[in-house]
Amino acid sequence: MSAMLQLLKSLTxxxxxxxxGVTGRYFFKRKLTVQYPEERAPISPRFRGQHAQRRYPNGEERCIACKLCEVxxxxxxxxxxxxxxxDGSRRTTRYDIDLAKCIFCGFCEEACPVDAIVETHLYEYHGESRDDLLLTKAKLLANGDKYETQIAAARAEDAPYR
Structure with missing residues (x-):
């Protein structure tokens, strides 16, 4: 009986x-296209974009070289x-993130005990070679300095869920 029903479905x-029917239902609905360069869709506070390293308010970098993010x-x-x-504390001499390898999972951000490494809302960047996609310590700290107010605001908004 099942084979007969299947044959009937395929013949009709x-x-x-x-x-x-699915195509027809969506064909006449209002379109949700965003004209990208002029208009921007809202970004979630949990969006994971390009990385940045944060500093303490006194200017000292937060990273204590525990290497949890690397592991x-x-x-x-x-x-x-x-x-x-x-003074006996450890600090990084080299901190590189290869964006060509990175899958933007956010594990590094979650593992960091001092909130040194964060992922910003920056998604408009490009590289013309693989070297352009290598974030060095200097680039990470520059990102952190430039976007600190946005990072702090996103962290505060997301605080109840952490």
Whole structure:
């Protein structure tokens, strides 16, 4: 009986009519197209864009070279080298993120105990070579300095869910 029903459905083109019905329902609805350069769609406070390193209010970088972000990164996109300072604390001498490898999962941000590495809402960037997609410590700190107010606002908005 099941084979007979399947044959009847295929002869009457039931699947085709069902698909055309879905297309017809959406054909006459109002379109939701955004004219991108002129208009922008709203961005979620949890959006994960380009990375940045934050500083404390006194200007000292937050990263304590614990290397948790490097260990947890599934794409192995983070490279950290550190050395001990004269006061006994560790600080990074090299902190690189390869955006060609990064999958923007946010694990590095979640693993960081001092909120040093964050993902900003910056999504408009490009590179003409692989070297352009390598974020060095200087670039990360510059991103953090430039977008600190936006980062702090997004963190405050997302605080109840953390």
């Amino acid at each position: 083109l039931a699947e085709l009519r069902k698909g055309l 947890i990164c599934p794409a192995q996109a983070i490279t950290i080298e550190a050395e001990e300072r004269s």
